[in-house]
Amino acid sequence: MKIKVGVIFGGDSVEHEVSIITAVQAMEYMDTTKYEIIPIYIDKNRNWYTGNALLNMETFQDLSKVSFKTTHVCLTKKENDFILVNLQSTFKKVVSTIDVAFPIVHGKGVEDGSLMGYLDTLGIPYVGCDILGASLGQDKVLQKQVLKACNVSVPNFIWFYENEYFEDSFEILKQIQTLGYPVIVKPARLGSSVGIQVVKSEETIKQAIEEAIIYDEKIIVEEVIPNLMEVDIAVLGNHKSMEVSEIGEMLTNHDFLTFEDKYIGEGKKKAPSKSSKTDSNSGFRIPANLEKKVEEEIIATAKQAFLALNLKGVTRFDFLIDQKSQKVYVNEPNTIPGCLAFFFFTPKNITYTDLLDRLITLTIKDYKNSQKKISSFESNVLSTFQGSKGAKNKLKKES
Ligand SMILES: Nc1ncnc2c1ncn2[C@@H]1O[C@H](COP(=O)(O)OP(=O)(O)O)[C@@H](O)[C@H]1O
Ligand SMILES: [Mg+2]
Missing domain, CATH: 3.40.50.20 (Rossmann fold)
Structure with a gap:
């Protein structure tokens, strides 16, 4: 069946x-x-x-x-x-x-x-990660805090809630100053580059924060990584076994990838389908043009981040590289990536059909294992519990 x-x-x-x-x-x-x-x-x-x-x-x-x-x-x-x-x-x-x-x-x-x-x-x-991994995947602040605590390199950042900003914007601006301009302002729990702005000096910072506040009451401000190269890698599996995809390099003309770059640019107007000639990996160079040492660092870091964030299934990690210093930073995980990141696995001889099959097979295997764990107890606690009536009687006796 x-x-x-x-x-x-x-x-x-x-x-x-x-x-x-x-x-x-x-x-x-x-x-x-x-x-x-x-x-x-x-x-x-x-x-x-x-x-x-x-x-x-x-x-x-x-x-x-x-x-x-x-x-x-x-x-x-x-x-x-x-x-x-x-x-x-x-x-x-x-x-x-x-x-x-x-x-x-x-x-x-x-x-x-x-x-x-x-x-x-x-x-x-x-299929995919559980509540914890999924919610860490959505919150750009919490994920960076966890990654930092696990010694995974992330850009320096500060964060705040909108009420803190409106109560004492001077203090927030002082903290941003310590990051050093330019900075990038983001709603902490959105996606697709909505509400994100690069700010070059203090003159326009308030406008960028207020724009981000339209989308979320939690805001993150990060240092901008200079000499930027953006690469992506996907990790497939669970904490017991992880497989990495090929690394892809993002190609864009903007300061950062906009919503339009990601979804409306050439090659993304239609759903890439089996029959269409649209290449769903357009916008990426695969494999990325990287030195062996950097490539190895990205693979090791992606696995470390996958574990640290309690992930499962397939996650695409976006990395930022300062091409001058060759320093590598995790930007963010995408716990259900667009196109499930299948095109990063194709060069590894894993077809989209294989990828889907592996994800479902892994889910069933993990489910069977989890069924073996004890999750509840048969107990007769309720048969002797008399509710508030019992409690009242007890109080009367004690007084
Ligand atoms: N710290 C940073 N330094 C430089 N560029 C950044 C930084 N953070 C994000 N970007 C750019 O902004 C884009 C969107 O940011 P990201 O955090 O990935 O948001 P989203 O969840 O909307 O994809 C990234 O793809 C990258 O181009
Ligand atoms: Mg992103």
Whole structure:
């Protein structure tokens, strides 16, 4: 019997559309001799839908019409089955069962651990990292604090909440001064370069902070790494076994990669699909042009960071390199990377289909292992517990 994989995508985040592209492409490459694909789409209002129409990119050309071609559902558990319940009709209540969930979501409210928490509450096995890794992956402050504590090199930074800034902006600006200009200001928990600005001097710092505050109440300000070269590497596996991809070098003309560079630039307008000639790795030079020593440092650091951040599945790490000093810094992990970073694995003879297969196989293996661990106890505590009545009687006796 085929394993039923529920591919969950969409969600209320700025990266909603990117998630659709990644998911539709992944479903196209999944081995259908082994897996039955159940697409599950979360719209921007957080309603969940399923149906075969979700396998086609055309369905998403008008997002307001997706619900007409699909069934409104809820993912829950009944006895030992994980089920998609039809919320539209009482006629055919259970639309499908699911064996493994495959979250392909990007950004806040989904990728940040929220979706993982829901899946954990149900107890359904799912691909990728758990709540802890996922939430560290989303928070640019916490991830840097953990990496720094584990001796992984990250750019110097300071951070604050918006209320701290409005209460004492002088103090915050003083701290920024210690980093030295230029600095880069970021909302701490967003993504896709939204709300990010490079600031060259104190004159424009307030405007950049106030722009970032529009998106998040937690702000991070980092030193700008000069003579910048940006490279990416993906790590596949778990804490027991890690495999690294080829290293890719990002190609861009801007100070930093904008939302447009990442998703709307040439080569990213359409979902790269099996049939299209669009090359989904456009924007990268693979392999990156690096000295052996730097390459080795990036591989070792990526593995160290994967472990430190409690990651699992496939994570793409963005690195910043100062080409003059050859110093290497981790910029950030992407715990559910765009296109699942498959094109970094292709040169290593791991096809997209292999990558998806390995991710699902790893999930099932880890799930079976976790089932062997004791997670709850049979206990008769409640049979003798008399609730507040019992407590009141006890108090009376004592007084
Ligand atoms: N400390 C830094 N020094 C120089 N450039 C940076 C620094 N941090 C980020 N950038 C640039 O800004 C881009 C977006 O920043 P990043 O932290 O990756 O945000 P996002 O989560 O939106 O991708 C990076 O890809 C890089 O080009
Ligand atoms: Mg990034």
